Amino acid sequence: MAQLYDRVALIGLGLIAGSLFYAMKRAGLAGVVVGYARSAETRDVAREIGLCDRVVDSAAEAVEGADLVILCVPVGAMGAVAAEIAPHLKQGALVSDVGSTKGAVIEAVAPHLPEGVHFIPAHPLAGTEQSGPRSGFAELFDNRWCLLTPLEGTDPEVLERYKELWRQMGSNVDEMDAPHHDLVLAVTSHTPHLIAYTMVGVADDLGRVTDSEVVQYSAAGFRDFTRIAASDPTMWRDVFLANKDATLEILGRFTEELFALQRAIRTGDGEQLHDYFTRTRAIRRGIIEAGQDTDAPNFGRNAK
Ligand SMILES: NC(=O)C1=CN([C@@H]2O[C@H](COP(=O)(O)OP(=O)(O)OC[C@H]3O[C@@H](n4cnc5c(N)ncnc54)[C@H](O)[C@@H]3O)[C@@H](O)[C@H]2O)C=CC1
Numbered sequence: 001m002a003q004l005y006d007r008v009a010l011i012g013l014g015l016i017a018g019s020l021f022y023a024m025k026r027a028g029l030a031g032v033v034v035g036y037a038r039s040a041e042t043r044d045v046a047r048e049i050g051l052c053d054r055v056v057d058s059a060a061e062a063v064e065g066a067d068l069v070i071l072c073v074p075v076g077a078m079g080a081v082a083a084e085i086a087p088h089l090k091q092g093a094l095v096s097d098v099g100s101t102k103g104a105v106i107e108a109v110a111p112h113l114p115e116g117v118h119f120i121p122a123h124p125l126a127g128t129e130q131s132g133p134r135s136g137f138a139e140l141f142d143n144r145w146c147l148l149t150p151l152e153g154t155d156p157e158v159l160e161r162y163k164e165l166w167r168q169m170g171s172n173v174d175e176m177d178a179p180h181h182d183l184v185l186a187v188t189s190h191t192p193h194l195i196a197y198t199m200v201g202v203a204d205d206l207g208r209v210t211d212s213e214v215v216q217y218s219a220a221g222f223r224d225f226t227r228i229a230a231s232d233p234t235m236w237r238d239v240f241l242a243n244k245d246a247t248l249e250i251l252g253r254f255t256e257e258l259f260a261l262q263r264a265i266r267t268g269d270g271e272q273l274h275d276y277f278t279r280t281r282a283i284r285r286g287i288i289e290a291g292q293d294t295d296a297p298n299f300g301r302n303a304k
Pocket residue numbers: 011012013014015016017036037038039042072073074075077080081098099100101123124125126127128129130131132133232235239
């Protein structure tokens with residue numbers, strides 16, 4: 001496969017940066033990939049396991065001469081990293097990020113970037129509850145969406161080349177504006193994570209439910225909650241602080257619906273509960289019929 005960028009810099013060496021490195025190497029998309037992470041311990045691990053062709057000790061050195069720079073740090077750290085690298089970026093370089101929120105990242109990063117440097121924010125809808133330099137793998141982006149939120153006036157050739165990178169790493173690529181992205185993700189990812197955190201916290205608070213009972217008798221739904229609630233605390237703290245407005249909007253709607261269901265249970269309104277669950281069941285079936293749940297055990301078999 002054709003090389004798309006001669007020199008790539010990855011800032012932050014965790015799950016996403018690691019997966020980017022292996023996915024780029026798998027398809028021969030990058031010449032040299034240089035990495036940097038803030039902690040010396042992470043850089044040592046990266047060197048030990050061969051994560052990146054070269055690991056350097058400053059962000060400035062990592063971006064020197066890079067054609068593509070991808071910021072792979074928690075969203076709350078994006079602005080500071082952009083300020084640090086800005087004076088060292090090559091003219092014509094493309095800066096991108098993989099942050100889970102887009103509006104706040106654009107606001108934090110764009111003002112630091114000099115004239116003549118391109119900026120295309122990205123968000124791969126692919127991840128796990130794992131983090132750190134040992135957690136990345138080449139297949140992470142296969143058959144997953146990558147959402148780009150290009151700013152007005154983005155150079156179409158620079159955009160097309162970057163889209164091609166994601167496609168060659170296995171992703172399907174789509175574009176949307178940042179406010180829309182942040183609202184969609186508040187519904188599909190951020191609020192569900194908060195609900196999982198809360199449910200696991202509630203189980204933990206219940207004195208009568210011992211740890212071993214929680215583990216032994218976990219049904220699939222609760223098991224998924226515990227997996228999600230094991231996600232990186234720094235990353236998720238930053239997501240909620242950065243996507244405050246959209247998350248609060250969706251949480252408001254969520255609690256209204258929850259109270260309505262709570263009332264239906266209290267008053268014994270079985271019809272309301274049944275109607276609600278019938279509606280939500282149809283949504284799940286729609287997702288599977290559209291072939292959009294690649295994790296479903298019966299994916300591709302037109303399951304009902
Ligand atoms: N984990 C997931 O499932 C997904 C995460 N994302 C986004 O990708 C980004 C990275 O997430 P992960 O790779 O999961 O995190 P991670 O925790 O595995 O890695 C983050 C890396 O950034 C480094 N770092 C933190 N602050 C830094 C700073 N100021 N300067 C330089 N390095 C710094 C850490 O040392 C670590 O190496 C986040 O913005 C997250 O919102 C996007 C899609 C999925």
